[in-house]
Amino acid sequence: MLARCGPEDRxxxxxxxxxxxxxxxxxxAEQGNPEAQLALGRIYEHREHTPLNHNEAVKWxxxxAEQGNPxxxxxxxxxxxxxYGEVPKHYRKARYWLERSARQGFAQAQGRLGWMFxxxxxxxxxxxxAYAWMSLGTYGGDERSFxxxxxxxxxxxxxxxxRALQLVARLWQDTKRPDFR
Numbered sequence: 001m002l003a004r005c006g007p008e009d010r011x012x013x014x015x016x017x018x019x020x021x022x023x024x025x026x027x028x029a030e031q032g033n034p035e036a037q038l039a040l041g042r043i044y045e046h047r048e049h050t051p052l053n054h055n056e057a058v059k060w061x062x063x064x065a066e067q068g069n070p071x072x073x074x075x076x077x078x079x080x081x082x083x084y085g086e087v088p089k090h091y092r093k094a095r096y097w098l099e100r101s102a103r104q105g106f107a108q109a110q111g112r113l114g115w116m117f118x119x120x121x122x123x124x125x126x127x128x129x130a131y132a133w134m135s136l137g138t139y140g141g142d143e144r145s146f147x148x149x150x151x152x153x154x155x156x157x158x159x160x161x162x163r164a165l166q167l168v169a170r171l172w173q174d175t176k177r178p179d180f181r
Contacts (some may be wrong), residue, residue: 003049003050005036015077017124019132019148024041025039025043026040026148028039029063032063032067034067034068034069034070034072035064036066037060037061037063037064037067037069038060038061038072038075040056041057041058041059041060041061041064041072041075044056044057044060045061050167054086054087055085055087057075057085058076058079058087061076062076065097065100066160067076068104070099070104070105070109071101073098073100073101073104073106073134074108074112075099076097076104077095077096077097077098077103077109078094078098078103080093080094080097080152081094081098081112081116081121090122091122092123094116094121095113095116095122095123098112098116098151099113102136102175103175103176104139104176105140105175105176107136107140107145108137108142109137110132110133110140110142111133111142111145111148112137113133114130114132114133114134114135114136114137114148114149114152115130115144115148116136117129118148118152127152127156127164128156128157128160128167129164129167130152131149131153131156131160131168133171134149134152135149136168136169136172139172146164
């Protein structure tokens with residue numbers, strides 16, 4: 001049986017027995033494989049044949065995120081954004097990880113980052129950045145960005161909208177787009 005472990009659609013073989021699968025992921029994760037680290041984080045976050053353990057999930061997500069895995073960066077950003085389990089809310093850390101993921105083209109991270117700029121949770125309320133990041137999220141298929149982008153637009157002046165569209169163009173050039181082949 002094969003399992004999808006990352007946005008690159010790389011596959012890691014799973015054995016028939018879940019405990020062996022977790023142990024197999026652990027071996028690969030401890031050897032530094034970011035896809036296995038991501039998979040192990042998901043196992044601990046979602047109680048897949050193991051007790052729920054947000055601290056273990058954060059540990060493995062962080063290791064994968066530090067190696068540049070955009071899905072792990074998004075997940076660790078959400079942990080800090082919402083304060084899951086024993087992980088306290090920390091908007092600065094959430095922004096850091098979400099921005100790293102967003103710059104790699106991860107649409108959900110782009111949308112959430114835009115929301116943080118809209119609400120001021122990113123450090124300052126910035127409608128230009130909010131609209132720009134939500135626009136990229138929309139282009140990438142993030143459904144939440146569709147409605148929120150219009151809400152941001154109605155709060156903007158014409159000059160802010162012009163600056164936001166210029167920022168969208170710059171971010172579009174600088175942002176990687178994921179290759180899901």
